[in-house]
Amino acid sequence: MTPPLPIIAIVGPTATGKSDLGIALAHSVDGEIVNADASQFYRGMDIGTAKLTLPEREGVPHHLLDVLDVHEEANVAAYQQDAREVIAGICERGRVPILVxxxxxxxxxxxxxxxxxPTDPAVRARWEARLDAVGAPALHAQLASSDAPAAQQIHPSNGRRIVRALExxxxxxxxFSATMPTREFVSPAVMLGLQxxxxxxxxxxxxxIERMWHDGLLDEVRGLDRIGLREGRTASRAIGYAQALQQLDGILTETQAQAETATLTRKFARRQQSWFGPDPRIHWLPYDxxxxxxxxxxxxxxxxxxSGP
Known part of the structure; x- marks a missing residue:
């Protein structure tokens, strides 16, 4: 009997074609996609997250897309539980989970x-206020004085993770470094990175970015604004959505909004490369x-x- 395939994960920076490879692999190995893009958890956040449309999914089942309203906050603990339940269900059906x-x-x-x-909203709010007052580099220095290993793994500009560590x-x-993940799979898995x-x-x-605006990002954001986008701590800060809101408010021109979105997306891609790059388990493949x-x-x-002894 052919041995079962491991869980597949397709990772790497944004705009490298992870979703397309996921679909192709799913057709080849009888797989189902499990979303691991935090912005794609949100219902209605489609254009700005490059979420595949139903036709683009080509009949491949997708999980953990469109599971949050824009005023809700993404939660790693809840995702961990949901993702592992979904992965177990896919395996029970005799299919291959493909995390993308x-x-x-x-x-x-x-x-x-x-x-x-654990988390505590009041404690987090206090550290966020401190972040607003002194800035991410100063707060990172404070983290370094209390937990140097954690500070070494968190970029000085990543205010959100610095706040989480201090919380x-x-x-x-x-x-905080004691709670950081070890590079140890809980189930057999293989990670593919697009280089x-x-x-x-x-x-x-x-x-x-140009295509997002051309395809109607502003209209999408107008609609989401009516159902609570600004109330969402996570969704309202998503790259592209924050800039579109500023354009709608007259703070940025369209040219400025697109330019800022592109700049922040490029910085985000560099952070993704910094996150995934040191992981020796990832098999890097040329995206093209x-x-x-x-x-x-x-x-x-x-x-x-x-298979077999």
Missing amino acids: GGSGLYVRAALDDLRIP VIELTGEP IDRPTLHDRIGVR APDLLDRALATVRAAAPA
Whole structure:
């Protein structure tokens, strides 16, 4: 009997074609897609997140898309539970789970031995106020003084993760680094990363941003604004959506909104590369290889558990 395939994860920076490879692999291995892009959790956030349309999904089942309203906050602990339940269900049906997305912490929450520490809105709000007062670099320095290993793994500009680390330290009395995921899969898995040179990636991001506005991002944001987009801590800050809101408010011109979105998306892509790059388990494949699917399939099959004694 052919040994079962491992869970497949397709990771890497935005705009590299992860979704397209996921669909192709799903057709090849009888797979189902599990979303690991935090922005795609939100109903109605379609154009600005490059969410595949129903026709583009080509009949492949997709899970954990459109599971939150825009005023709700994404939660890693809830995602971990939901993703593992979905993955177990796919496996029980005899199919292959294919995790697709560039939200690194969510990918690791689904696949790795990761303990989710507690949270407290009041404590977090206090640290967020501190972030607003002194800025991310100063707060990062404070984190470094109390938990150097955590500070080394969190970029000084990533205010949200710095706040989370300080919140956990205060609530648990333990270093945040003690709760960071280990590179240890809880179930057999193989990670595929799509590799791209930076100039090409920047060009692809620019094209994507222009297409977002052309395809009606402003209308999408107008509609979401009527149902509580501004109330959502996560959704309202999503790259592209925050800039579209500022354009609607007259704070930015369309040119400025697009330029700021492109700049922030490029910075986000660099952070994604920094997150995934050090992970030795990832098999990196050229995003534009003519035989990309064949290479991906060969990597997946080589990682399949051996059959028999």
